[in-house]
Amino acid sequence: MNNLTCCGRVVTxxxxxxxxxxxxxxSVCTFVIALYEGLCDESEEYDDTSIDYIECISFSEVxxxxxxxxxxxxxxxxxxxxxxxxxxxxxxxxxxxxxFLVNHAEYGDSSSVIxxxxxxxxxxEDSIDAxxxxxxxx
Numbered sequence: 707m708n709n710l711t712c713c714g715r716v717v718t719x720x721x722x723x724x725x726x727x728x729x730x731x732x733s734v735c736t737f738v739i740a741l742y743e744g745l746c747d748e749s750e751e752y753d754d755t756s757i758d759y760i761e762c763i764s765f766s767e768v769x770x771x772x773x774x775x776x777x778x779x780x781x782x783x784x785x786x787x788x789x790x791x792x793x794x795x796x797x798x799x800x801x802x803x804x805x806f807l808v809n810h811a812e813y814g815d816s817s818s819v820i821x822x823x824x825x826x827x828x829x830x831e832d833s834i835d836a837x838x839x840x841x842x843x844x
Contacts, residue, residue, distance in 0.1 A: 710806065711785040713814055714739035717759065722773040735769035737762050739782060739806075764808040772811050781814030 720737040
């Protein structure tokens with residue numbers, strides 16, 4: 707059985723794409739999470755060797771949920787399955803990669819932490835907009 711559940715933090719902005727499939731459109735969300743080794747105690751100091759980065763893909767309603775509700779830094783609890791891909795490049799070098807296919811996502815943070823993340827993200831967007839306007843005299 708290939709069933710994986712993990713708790714980590716979103717480290718890239720979840721990006722959604724709409725893919726046409728037959729007569730309908732499917733939402734596909736891609737993002738990366740950081741998984742800390744050991745227990746889910748993030749008060750400890752971690753170096754790059756104790757963090758695993760996992761590329762994630764979700765589809766349809768789960769993709770929309772992740773894209774609309776999770777920001778960089780958000781703690782997320784995901785379940786799904788691990789998929790292996792093998793391919794050969796033009797130099798005939800064989801490559802191997804793994805992707806986490808997410809079929810369920812839920813909040814890992816409390817509502818107060820989520821609000822702080824959203825507020826900081828909004829203030830960052832406002833400062834970027836202000837800098838863009840002053841830079842380009844909009």
